[in-house]
Amino acid sequence: MPSPTGIVFDLQRASLDDGPGIRTTVFLKGCPLHCTWCHNPESQKPGPELAFDAAVCTSCQACVTACASGVHTFDATGRHTVGFDRCIAAGACLTACPSGALRLYGGEQSVEAVMAEVVKDRAFYTASGGGLTISGGEPTLQIEFCLALLQAAKAAGISTCVETCGFAPRESYGALLPLTDLFLFDYKATNPELHAQLTGSSNALVLANLRWLHAQGAAVRLRCPLVPGVNDDADHLRAVAALSTELTGLHGVEILPYHESGTGKYERLGRARPPFAAMVPDSAVLARWRETLSAHGCRLSPGTTDRQPDISASP
Numbered sequence: 001m002p003s004p005t006g007i008v009f010d011l012q013r014a015s016l017d018d019g020p021g022i023r024t025t026v027f028l029k030g031c032p033l034h035c036t037w038c039h040n041p042e043s044q045k046p047g048p049e050l051a052f053d054a055a056v057c058t059s060c061q062a063c064v065t066a067c068a069s070g071v072h073t074f075d076a077t078g079r080h081t082v083g084f085d086r087c088i089a090a091g092a093c094l095t096a097c098p099s100g101a102l103r104l105y106g107g108e109q110s111v112e113a114v115m116a117e118v119v120k121d122r123a124f125y126t127a128s129g130g131g132l133t134i135s136g137g138e139p140t141l142q143i144e145f146c147l148a149l150l151q152a153a154k155a156a157g158i159s160t161c162v163e164t165c166g167f168a169p170r171e172s173y174g175a176l177l178p179l180t181d182l183f184l185f186d187y188k189a190t191n192p193e194l195h196a197q198l199t200g201s202s203n204a205l206v207l208a209n210l211r212w213l214h215a216q217g218a219a220v221r222l223r224c225p226l227v228p229g230v231n232d233d234a235d236h237l238r239a240v241a242a243l244s245t246e247l248t249g250l251h252g253v254e255i256l257p258y259h260e261s262g263t264g265k266y267e268r269l270g271r272a273r274p275p276f277a278a279m280v281p282d283s284a285v286l287a288r289w290r291e292t293l294s295a296h297g298c299r300l301s302p303g304t305t306d307r308q309p310d311i312s313a314s315p
Contacts, residue, residue: 006145009042009106009137011117014124019161019182019221021130024118026149028134029106030141032167033199035188036276037227039262041269043137048089048106051268052082057101066096084270105269111148119156131159131181140168143175150179163223165199166206173209182251183220185210189231190239198231214247221251221301226289227258228279234292241296252301255289257281 007029012018015025030046042049050071059078063071071083072093080101094102118132125131132153139146139162146162153160162176163184176183187206189195195203213220224240226232244253258278266273281289293300 003111004144004148005108005110006114006142006149007047007106008109008114009048011114013117013121015133018133018135018163019130019184021128021159022121022124023130023133023161024121025133025135026114026118028136028139028142028146031137031165032141033138033165033201035199035225036274037198037225037230037258037278038274039259040137041262041265041271042105046141048104049269050082050084050087050089050093051103051105051265052080052270053101053103053268054080056099058099060098062096062098063093063102066092068092082270111145111152114149115152115156118153118158122156122158125158129159131161133161133163133184135163135184138165138168140164140172140176143172147175147179150176154179166203166209167201168205168209170209170212173213177213177216177218181219183213183218184223184254185213185220187222187224187240187243190236194231210243211247214249217249219251220247220249222253223256224253225256225258226281228281228285230258230278232285232289237289237292238296241293241298244298250299252299253293254301255286255293257286 008026009029010027012025012027015023018025027040027043029043031044034044038044042051057080059074059080061074064074069086069088069090071087073081073083075081089104091104094104132149134146134149150160159181160179161182161184162180163186165186187210189198189203192202192204195201210220222240222243240253244250259280263273290300
């Protein structure tokens with residue numbers, strides 16, 4: 001039986017922000033949540049998506065001839081309009097475009113093709129304690145492909161991490177458990193109503209899965225995106241600290257400070273930017289978070305709030 005294929009929208013070698021050591025991070029398409037601050041909006045939909053960068057378009061109109069679906073039109077002034085809803089992701093317009101204004105987020109890949117890239121950095125994994133991280137989107141939405149990648153990594157002697165939003169069936173985590181050395185588990189908001197407002201769903205399933213994984217003895221690092229004035233209130237920070245003391249086997253808590261590097265992607269994908277305005281945290285805000293969490297007994301991962309990692313998968 002052939003190995004399953006998956007829809008991958010990015011593969012980052014030499015990644016330092018997605019688990020311990022030097023890692024290769026494979027980003028899979030599709031996510032059940034829709035976080036207001038999402039840095040990777042290209043990850044949300046399960047299939048390949050066209051993106052258009054108007055800033056580099058030269059209005060040559062080669063895409064009009066190449067596309068059989070009528071996705072690309074130009075008005076009398078040379079303004080390029082993209083009918084994203086008509087796109088079937090055939091890719092002919094990308095080949096025709098000489099300026100690089102068009103790209104496709106996501107493409108079908110085999111386990112073998114992905115692993116051919118992953119194994120290139122085996123020496124760096126060995127030296128640094130790194131390995132393969134599967135991220136997204138939400139990897140459990142492509143569970144068969146995710147499991148096959150993990151099995152291949154294990155067969156190659158490569159350590160594995162899975163980053164998850166926690167909003168997935170229990171059976172998926174049960175299948176992942178024996179193949180995953182570390183879960184990077186997102187925890188976005190404590191108040192269920194606020195979690196639903198910010199992500200589209202309550203956090204009840206997220207918390208249930210977190211506690212279940214911990215009870216099974218899984219290695220879990222809690223990752224907490226924090227946005228000033230949105231989900232960094234004292235109650236949430238105290239709740240994060242309480243979780244870190246309740247779940248004694250946690251491999252620390254990592255803070256992911258909000259940044260704006262993904263905001264331009266919405267326009268390139270033909271979507272309106274979310275009605276969301278937030279401040280990028282400065283050093284004083286980071287220090288306040290760290291002090292509040294530490295004062296309540298939170299076991300922070302080393303250096304967790306001393307950097308602002310670029311957790312956006314691609315430009």
